[in-house]
Amino acid sequence: MSLTPEDRFKAVVAHAKEYGFVFQSSEIYDGLAAVYDYGQNGSLLKNNLKEYWWRSMVQLHENIVGIDSAIFMHPTTWKASGHVDAFNDPLIDNKDSKKRYRADVLVEEYVEKIRQKAEKEVAKAAQRFGETFDEALYRQTNPRVVEYLTKADAVMARFVQALEAGDLDAVRQVILDEGIACPVSGTKNWTEVRQFNLMFGTKMGSVAEGSTDLYLRPETAQGIFVNFLNVHKTGRTKIPFGIAQIGKAFRNEIVARQFIFRMREFEQMEMQYFVAPGTEMEWYEAWKEKRMAWHRNLGFSASKYRFHNHDKLAHYANAAADIEFEFPFGFKELEGIHSRTDFDLRNHEAFSGKKLQVFDPESNTSYIPFVVETSVGLDRLFLAVLSTAYDEETLPDGSVRTVLHLPPALAPTKAAILPLVKKDGLPELAHELLNSLKFDFHVAYDEKDAIGRRYRRQDALGTPICITVDHESLTDGAATLRYRDSMQQERLPFAAIPAKIREVASMEVLLKQL
């Protein structure tokens, strides 16, 4: 059944709750905005995503190591990193709807709409001219397409210039001049633009007077930079090398919405790759490709991913691109790849007075390495996977089954063991099988309801294999395996089942395809 993107998104959010993937935080107290908890199945899926990332980074690269640094850091860290001064979003309110927006998001969405108009013209022409269509020529010469694209570039350039100059009046003027309206009220009655720092503050210490002001880290990267020398010295690493980390980050997002896409507490998987100055662009390009390949390896359609090169660079970067994914609400950033120069290490050197350099025996000099980072949001990845895997499939008999076509290696449960009936020794035999498998795989047991309904429940959880133990199993030592995607069945002896689960659903298979 083909779902509209809006229906899909609604269905995925409802499904996530109904099947124990994602719950609103503190729901019994009516929830906490943009904070979510992962349930019994969600935490398994999330752990599998972490494992896929961690093993591909740390286990498969000889020169990448992993760390786990604290969320609290010395407050000077955030002065050195630029977050105290520059980690701001420009916000603007519509006076009629009282809704608050990020000025940059309003303008980017407006520009994207203009670009889409040009794309529509191109698509129409492609259909009209068929085989003989010269797309590149059409883009350069068709007056309407040229007009749209020139306009989009001009608005963006003007906006980026205003932002980079920190001129908030000019930022607002772009919104006014372009007649950008509030999507809720439809009016152009805007407040001034203000800067808003996204870091959460907290205090450490038992008495108010003697306490220290701290921040909850807004990114995991700084924990890696301040440990750079510790790892380099104790790990005997040689440039180029990487340090990887998975951990929580906190941002007081102005506009938190779209479920777990934009949260105030979320998890990042970041890798900082330390390279010799002058080689950073090569590594930047290499990591862009590597990360795209890692995402595509999950097996979803390649057309769901695209690169977006940044027009406006963050305060620390000399090149940056996003890997965007087509979520149900459109193409949005999933991962950032940034060439961070030596900005962070140089500033930590300056603020701490400690040398953060490596020695190059060839030139007999020390230098501050440059950094290329890859940074993916675990929760966004979770949403990308869940929303794409979700399907409401019409079967030949006309019935509809809800199924999660998760990559099997990511599925919360690899196999469900189902005794055909709740008696005659079948539950005991099913448990024996379960106990022999549970050391290697996350397996589940279910004896409630008719077998068909149990299959459907496992489909909805994304379980790739159901193993039914029946009366014959008591004598032939075999069971029926039923596969989630094809719904095909095959009979296998108990002894052959572990290898089968491994073949279908192990992380090794996914990693070896990389």
Ligand code: ATP
């Ligand atoms: P955005 O432009 O969407 O705010 P960003 O460019 O600020 O994101 P980065 O600082 O590059 O994001 O962080 C790296 C990754 O962390 C992002 O690609 C995203 O996957 C994830 N991420 C950032 N902010 C959030 C958030 N509020 N909730 C969930 N994930 C987030």
